[in-house]
Amino acid sequence: MTTPPPAQPQRVLSRRAARIVATLAVALAAGACARLAAVDSNALWKIVDLRCVPSQQATGTPGQCTTVDLDQRYAILKDIVGRSQYLLIPTDRITGIESPLVLAPHARDYWVDAWNARSYVGKSVKRTLPDNQLGLEINSQYRRSQNQLHIHIDCMRGDISEALARHAKDTPDEWRWDTLDGNRYRIMRVTALAQADNPFRLVARDNQGAGTMATQTILVTGAGPSAEKDGWLVVNSGIDVNDGSGSAEGLLDHACRVADAR
Secondary structure: OOOOOOOOOOHHHHHHHHHHHHHHHHHHHHHHHHHHHOOOOOOOHHHHHHHHHHHHHHHHOOOOOOOOEEOOOOOEEEEEOOOOEEEEEEEEOOOOOOOHHHHHOOOOOOHHHHHHHHHHHHHHHHOOOOHHHHEEOOHHHOOOOOOOEEEEEEEOOOHHHHHHHOOOOOOOOEEEEEEEOHHHHHHEEEEEOOHHHOOHHHOOOOOOHHHOOOOOOEEEOOOOHHHHHHHHHEEEEEEEOOOOOOOHHEEEEEEOOHHHOO
8 A cells, every 4th residue: 555645734835835826927917918918009008107107106116117217207117028128118198209298398308218228138138238239219100009108128130230330430410321121211320319319309300290200210229339438329210211111120139139149
């Protein structure tokens, strides 16, 4: 006759059950968020406005977000897509690139905030990347799934960084045209991302009006390994341009392969 195994202490079983429940809860939450984003164009806004901000206000913790800055009015959220992709999302209701609010006299310089948040990408891949291997991007109104402004923060594709290197020494504040990944983009090297050099304002100079801005996509990356020293490249295209693009997100690499290169 086989001797039955000794009964396990109840507290051990309880701890195991608690771990299983916690694991299932995380998996279900992630799955719910993925489904929510797929069917609800306001999913990002609801996450920030109904979960992250109230949690920060009530407990001092950002809830589902990575961080919430109540004073500067933005949140950083880890995207469910990719190993290292984060999103900067305003805590104010701003639909996207076409919103006049991004060009208001006292509008927040969200590109500066997004650039400062690039350290989260490095933490995700456990490696400090040079600034020309990191990028920020916003899609046009016609190439996005969410109707709350969000700036993607992630790694650049290695081949795109190499192609953009020819613009590393461009004269600042002058647009130059180039073809990247089969699409036409204009590229400007700048020495700041704030105020007059805010990429929204740069693109809006000759794309005036919400209807025209709605067709634009913008990407920002370091002109060299140190943006503080080398400046930034603002990469812009529009749906109305021959061979243009309403999305530059494809120039980013959500798998962050550059972090694995040796």
